Amino acid sequence: MTTPDATHAATGLPQARAYLHPLPVRIWHWLNALGFIALILTGIQLRYVDLFKLMSFETAVHVHNWIGFAVIANWFLWFFYHLASAEITNYHPDLDVKAFFARFFRQAQFYAYGMFVGEKRPHNVQPGNKFNPMQKLTYQFIMFIAVPVTFLSGLMMWDVERFKFLISAVGGIRVVNTVHVIMFIMFVAFIFVHAYMGMLGPRPSTHYKEMFTGYEEPHE
Amino acid sequence: MKPGLILGALLLAITLQAVAPAVKAAEDQEEIANPDLKCLKCHSKNLSKKLEDGDKMSLHIDGAAFASSVHNEIGCTGCHQDVPNVKHPSRQPIATLRAYSVARNEICSECHETQHEDYKQSIHANLVGQGNVNAPVCSDCHGAHSIQSRKGSEPVNGEPCSNCHEDIHQAYAKSVHGRARTEGNLIRNKAIRAPFCSDCHQAHRILALADTEYLVPICIDCHEGARLAHEQWLPNAAMHMKSVGCAVCHAPQAELRVNLQLYDRVLGVPVKQTLSDAEVQKILGEVDTDGNGLDPLELWKLMLNVDTRAQSTNIRLRGRLEVSSRVDAHRLAASTEAIRSCENCHQDNAEAFQNVTVSINRPDGRKETYKADRKVLSSPISVDSVGSFYAPGGTRIKAFDVLLVLALVFGPAIPLGHWAWGRYLRKKNNRS
Numbered sequence: 001m002t003t004p005d006a007t008h009a010a011t012g013l014p015q016a017r018a019y020l021h022p023l024p025v026r027i028w029h030w031l032n033a034l035g036f037i038a039l040i041l042t043g044i045q046l047r048y049v050d051l052f053k054l055m056s057f058e059t060a061v062h063v064h065n066w067i068g069f070a071v072i073a074n075w076f077l078w079f080f081y082h083l084a085s086a087e088i089t090n091y092h093p094d095l096d097v098k099a100f101f102a103r104f105f106r107q108a109q110f111y112a113y114g115m116f117v118g119e120k121r122p123h124n125v126q127p128g129n130k131f132n133p134m135q136k137l138t139y140q141f142i143m144f145i146a147v148p149v150t151f152l153s154g155l156m157m158w159d160v161e162r163f164k165f166l167i168s169a170v171g172g173i174r175v176v177n178t179v180h181v182i183m184f185i186m187f188v189a190f191i192f193v194h195a196y197m198g199m200l201g202p203r204p205s206t207h208y209k210e211m212f213t214g215y216e217e218p219h220e
Numbered sequence: 221m222k223p224g225l226i227l228g229a230l231l232l233a234i235t236l237q238a239v240a241p242a243v244k245a246a247e248d249q250e251e252i253a254n255p256d257l258k259c260l261k262c263h264s265k266n267l268s269k270k271l272e273d274g275d276k277m278s279l280h281i282d283g284a285a286f287a288s289s290v291h292n293e294i295g296c297t298g299c300h301q302d303v304p305n306v307k308h309p310s311r312q313p314i315a316t317l318r319a320y321s322v323a324r325n326e327i328c329s330e331c332h333e334t335q336h337e338d339y340k341q342s343i344h345a346n347l348v349g350q351g352n353v354n355a356p357v358c359s360d361c362h363g364a365h366s367i368q369s370r371k372g373s374e375p376v377n378g379e380p381c382s383n384c385h386e387d388i389h390q391a392y393a394k395s396v397h398g399r400a401r402t403e404g405n406l407i408r409n410k411a412i413r414a415p416f417c418s419d420c421h422q423a424h425r426i427l428a429l430a431d432t433e434y435l436v437p438i439c440i441d442c443h444e445g446a447r448l449a450h451e452q453w454l455p456n457a458a459m460h461m462k463s464v465g466c467a468v469c470h471a472p473q474a475e476l477r478v479n480l481q482l483y484d485r486v487l488g489v490p491v492k493q494t495l496s497d498a499e500v501q502k503i504l505g506e507v508d509t510d511g512n513g514l515d516p517l518e519l520w521k522l523m524l525n526v527d528t529r530a531q532s533t534n535i536r537l538r539g540r541l542e543v544s545s546r547v548d549a550h551r552l553a554a555s556t557e558a559i560r561s562c563e564n565c566h567q568d569n570a571e572a573f574q575n576v577t578v579s580i581n582r583p584d585g586r587k588e589t590y591k592a593d594r595k596v597l598s599s600p601i602s603v604d605s606v607g608s609f610y611a612p613g614g615t616r617i618k619a620f621d622v623l624l625v626l627a628l629v630f631g632p633a634i635p636l637g638h639w640a641w642g643r644y645l646r647k648k649n650n651r652s
Contacts, residue, residue, distance in 0.1 A: 172608045175604070181620050188631060
């Protein structure tokens with residue numbers, strides 16, 4: 001069976017670029033990025049008002065709350081779009097766990113060594129299967145666990161009285177806050193790594209361009 | 221003796237003999253019309269009775285004061301119903317003046333049933349029952365024989381409460397309420413009277429303030445717009461109004477503390493102490509071995525002990541920010557002077573979180589408090605034991621500050637390391 005690349009090479013036609021990131025996904029992604037950066041900054045302000053003061057605590061609370069609601073709404077946009085389209089296949093779990101982790105470690109090996117010595121990329125990016133195993137596991141965790149846990153804990157802290165039964169059921173407001181803060185710290189580290197991983201394409205700008213245009217950039 | 225003198229004396233005796241019954245009859249008529257006069261015949265004198273403790277009880281009654289009292293209407297036997305039926309003066313011994321006052325207290329309930337029922341639930345009655353000789357009975361506040369109607373009275377001097385709570389009255393007198401009361405007695409739209417003691421604490425059902433929650437609705441009774449006003453600017457207003465006492469912000473000079481109260485989260489009520497004080501102290505002594513207040517680990521052990529005794533995990537610590545001293549709680553300022561800055565509490569080392577106590581409610585409603593280390597508010601060990609109290613920034617868990625620093629260091633360090641590693645491998649590869 002010939003690959004699309006081989007077909008285009010054989011016919012001499014320009015290679016058709018895969019449409020990897022539909023518009024709703026791109027809108028969601030960049031709004032989410034801006035939202036998370038704003039939430040992290042206002043979150044740091046809330047937590048460390050004694051160390052620096054970009055804004056008053058009261059303003060930081062209001063801004064944090066409003067952006068939080070926007071990010072939650074944005075997550076639902078992402079969620080329902082994925083449910084209603086083929087995009088969800090990117091997140092389908094691999095049922096063959098052994099094979100999945102074999103590819104996972106091959107990908108890790110590529111990032112750790114192969115990419116610097118000219119090895120071929122182990123994952124062939126395609127619409128519906130655009131994430132390599134490392135990305136897939138990370139984004140499954142981020143989108144289905146980390147983000148919902150963060151916004152649920154944030155919602156509980158937004159109105160403690162409204163959610164008092166839920167708060168009590170999970171062990172109290174301090175437990176809720178602890179979970180929220182652990183997620184916040186994880187996202188702080190994630191943002192740096194995520195931004196850097198975006199530069200690990202064929203060229204540093206490749207994945208960034210793809211995330212703006214939606215189309216796969218030429219890899220050679 | 222001269223015959224004239226003898227005759228004169230005889231005439232006088234005959235005259236007196238004739239007039240005396242008439243005078244006695246007139247006196248009897250008066251006593252029938254006002255039987256109290258019969259009592260006053262003796263009790264207007266400086267009589268006293270020796271008590272078993274060696275003290276003396278005055279039996280003197282100021283007739284004029286009694287006549288002007290509201291009880292003049294019911295007369296002496298209205299309260300001293302037993303007197304006509306027993307030999308009087310009675311030879312029954314009386315142990316102490318206090319014992320007599322406490323025993324007479326019940327008489328008031330015959331007419332003032334509602335007030336007496338309220339009183340019986342009060343901390344005052346509770347303390348009387350515990351044998352506290354300073355706790356007031358009816359006559360301590362109302363007097364015994366010169367009782368005046370309190371309707372329309374203007375107790376700017378704080379009486380009778382100030383007789384025992386003078387320090388609190390002094391604080392109240394200088395407060396926004398006290399000043400409004402003395403400077404015209406009117407506030408806001410000039411139709412509402414500024415409150416004095418019984419307006420907030422009630423006249424007879426005076427409760428101990430271990431559960432100060434009940435005062436918030438009382439404040440709201442007059443300040444009906446307060447809830448809405450707070451909701452307009454204060455994030456989590458409902459939670460703040462539940463976990464932070466009004467005086468915390470509205471008595472800006474007051475010293476604050478966080479009280480962690482043992483609370484039944486299923487029943488939604490504070491836990492009442494069932495063990496004796498000695499047993500409680502023994503448990504605390506076993507946990508707080510160094511005796512310098514409960515540190516995070518000791519508090520965690522204490523809660524384990526509570527769980528074991530209660531055989532459930534329903535009893536938790538409920539945190540409330542409150543004013544440390546009862547006196548300070550009465551130094552309420554005008555709303556324009558209230559603390560409105562969130563940073564007052566929501567920052568590291570905030571003054572509000574320097575004092576921490578753990579408390580259990582005594583059966584009478586008073587708090588039994590025990591000192592705790594302020595670290596219990598910011599230790600990861602306390603995530604469970606102090607689960608219900610958290611102020612962002614102010615009681616943040618320091619261990620997470622370290623984690624955040626690590627994230628800020630390793631977040632960029634991992635990409636930098638990877639980039640450097642790649643550079644090294646490429647160079648090595650090019651060379652080979």
